[in-house]
Amino acid sequence: MANKSFSLFIFGGTGDLAKKKLFPSLSRLYSKGYLQGLDKVYSLARSKREDWEQVVCQLDRGLGKLCNFIPFDVKEWKYYSELEKLISQLKGQELIFFLSISPYLYEDTIRNLGRLLRNHPNPRKIVIEKPFGFDLKSAKKLNDLLHRYFIEEEIYRIDHFLGKDTVQNIFSLRFSNTIFEGIWNRNFIDHVQILALESVNVEGRGEFYNKVGAIRDMLQNHMLQMLAFTAMEPPAYFSEKFIRDEKVKVLRSTRIEKLKKGQYEGYLEDVGTQYSNTETFVCAKVMVENFRWYGVPFYLMTGKALKKKLTQVTVVFKEIPQSFVRLLDCKPHQNRITFQMAPQSKLTITFELRPPTGGFIACPVETSMEYTFPSEFEEAYEVLLLDVIEGDQSLFIRSDEIEALWEVVQTYLDTEDKPFIYPRGIEVPEQAVDFLQEDGIFWYLQ
Ligand SMILES: NC(=O)c1ccc[n+]([C@@H]2O[C@H](COP(=O)([O-])OP(=O)(O)OC[C@H]3O[C@@H](n4cnc5c(N)ncnc54)[C@H](OP(=O)(O)O)[C@@H]3O)[C@@H](O)[C@H]2O)c1
Structure with a gap:
């Protein structure tokens, strides 16, 4: 059970994966007492889609209160400057960034996020959805980019199977x-x-x-x-x-x-x-x-x-x-x-x-x-989210x-x-x- 303090940032936190899998999984983990150390869950996307409130309201009530929306465009640096102000207040907390966005946005997001995190000592993890690259060459390029800002122990590449x-x-x-x-x-x-x-x-x-x-x-x-x-x-x-x-x-x-x-x-x-x-x-x-x-x-x-x-x-x-x-x-x-x-x-x-x-x-x-x-666990994402929080990379x-x-x-x-x-x-x-x-x-x- 995770007791250390952490916040979760879901880039693309209003999308299909977030709605269907991530939030329901978090909700079940929360209600079973697995997320003791969770401070906040931030959903970052360009617009707060109509049903985002609904998705969050349907969560375990305790978890619902910890969820926030941040208007954000992963391609634009000005949004990261704003995010930096928030992160400065989360001293000592582990920061978990979940990339639930189109794979075409991974490079910009990793580069900008990496730049932002250079100024912060917080422990951090980055979770990346599939597909990781579109062929061998692009996967290698993405690995190189990630390793410029994160060590392998901080990187969680997901295959939900x-x-x-x-x-x-x-x-x-x-x-x-x-x-x-x-x-x-x-x-x-x-x-x-x-x-x-x-x-x-x-x-x-x-x-x-x-x-x-x-x-x-x-x-x-x-x-x-x-x-x-x-x-x-x-x-x-x-x-x-x-x-x-x-x-x-x-x-x-x-x-x-x-x-x-x-x-x-x-x-x-x-x-x-x-x-x-x-x-x-x-x-x-x-x-x-x-x-x-x-x-x-x-x-x-x-x-x-x-x-x-x-x-x-x-x-x-x-x-x-x-x-x-x-x-x-x-x-x-x-x-x-x-x-x-x-x-x-x-x-x-x-x-x-x-x-x-x-x-x-x-x-x-x-x-x-x-x-x-x-x-x-009902859903593979419950197992995987818990492993990310606990730092187990086996899966x-x-x-x-x-x-x-x-x-x-x-x-x-x-x-x-x-x-x-x-x-x-x-x-x-x-x-x-x-x-x-x-x-x-x-x-x-x-
Ligand atoms: N859906 C699944 O069941 C599933 C399963 C396995 C893997 N995946 C992977 O998970 C990832 C997300 O898939 P999805 O189905 O959830 O996609 P989706 O429904 O299209 O959602 C994409 C999310 O990204 C946000 N977004 C788009 N452009 C953005 C930008 N420039 N800046 C910030 N946010 C932006 C969208 O909100 P705005 O448009 O408002 O910005 C939305 O929240 C993809 O890599 C996909 O391959 C999905």
């Missing part, structure tokens, strides 16, 4: 249990499937999304983070440095072998353009070229405007020896461990057993055991890690190959089914 219970439980299940860790390698695992399917389309984000696409929006961050947790080696110690060291190491062994892009029908109308090669769907075969995973494919698939939301990692084990199959004239299913993040947060282990009726020698049937992860992305993530996808950014078109509302595009069939397998969609 890391705040999810199930993602953290991939790590816990692997490294806290001998029964699983012993078989977590190329000798037992056939392949891994990582899915992030969405039923929503680009919604109100069309203009932004059209410059970004699914590789930058999902594959480079959330999907590769799930891969890193599944494939990383155990850290030397359970500390933030060693955990992040192992993630960087596995990402540096990771390369995309092949990739296919798609776009949903009607995307151009949604975005309001006549021509675009931006992908709303991508599937990829990814290899982790190290001792543990040599020859084990990781298949990644993400897309918009599909039939249902499904986010999960499925580890598929090798088939049993064939003699048993020949004897029974039936083919047992491959064992699987599935970590589901959405629609539910749960673990499922699927295995074969003899059928409840019938003789001793019978074809086995698929059986599964499910465990739903209990959680104290945030280090500068070398963000660059390693971009390196994996770099070759596939901005290639002008035309995406295939798929109908809205289908389970999975047929091109994605073929993509796996070429390797003799199929997607697990349960």
